[in-house]
Amino acid sequence: MDIKKVNSMDFGEFVDVFGNVIERCPLIAAAVWSQRPFSDLEDLKKHFFAFIDALPQSGQEGILRCHPDLAGSELRRGTLTAESQREQSGAGLTTLGADERLRLAELNAQYRARFGFPFVLAARFSDRAAVSRELARRLLCPSAQELRTALGEVKKIGSLRLADLLRADPAKL
Numbered sequence: 222m223d224i225k226k227v228n229s230m231d232f233g234e235f236v237d238v239f240g241n242v243i244e245r246c247p248l249i250a251a252a253v254w255s256q257r258p259f260s261d262l263e264d265l266k267k268h269f270f271a272f273i274d275a276l277p278q279s280g281q282e283g284i285l286r287c288h289p290d291l292a293g294s295e296l297r298r299g300t301l302t303a304e305s306q307r308e309q310s311g312a313g314l315t316t317l318g319a320d321e322r323l324r325l326a327e328l329n330a331q332y333r334a335r336f337g338f339p340f341v342l343a344a345r346f347s348d349r350a351a352v353s354r355e356l357a358r359r360l361l362c363p364s365a366q367e368l369r370t371a372l373g374e375v376k377k378i379g380s381l382r383l384a385d386l387l388r389a390d391p392a393k394l
């Protein structure tokens with residue numbers, strides 16, 4: 222799909238295609254559509270991220286809360302979005318042993334209790350060992366820093382999803 226095709230999309234089509242660039246936040250795609258035309262993929266990405274950056278803290282935390290836990294109950298129940306399922310499965314989180322799953326569940330619960338939102342990490346840049354390690358490390362970070370880190374991960378996930386949709390090289394995004 223090229224940028225001309227993107228710019229020709231009506232509202233419904235645009236939200237259908239880009240509605241999950243930011244996990245379970247189709248409102249962001251709905252808002253970005255109003256900014257068309259886009260000059261290129263980079264420009265499109267900038268609009269998604271500018272929307273996130275302009276939100277008050279409550280909105281930014283809301284975005285994080287729309288993310289399913291890594292290796293959490295949604296994965297077990299099979300209710301993840303297709304994108305999240307692919308990302309979690311690529312990081313090996315669908316084939317954890319019982320011990321590993323339990324450890325991640327405990328760390329996820331501690332993280333949520335401390336910060337009030339779920340632990341978010343771009344799983345495609347990670348693997349099962351790195352997820353636990355990073356979760357344990359970030360649990361100790363100051364809250365303001367952690368909010369920034371988590372939103373950075375949301376943007377990495379969004380960049381990769383946009384790259385998939387436009388079949389671009391993620392390194393150039």
Ligand SMILES: NC(=O)N[C@H]1NC(=O)NC1=O
Pocket residue numbers: 244288289290291304305308309339340341342343344345378
């Ligand atoms: N909790 C969390 O990070 N979830 C996200 N990460 C990712 O790569 N896909 C997701 O759904």
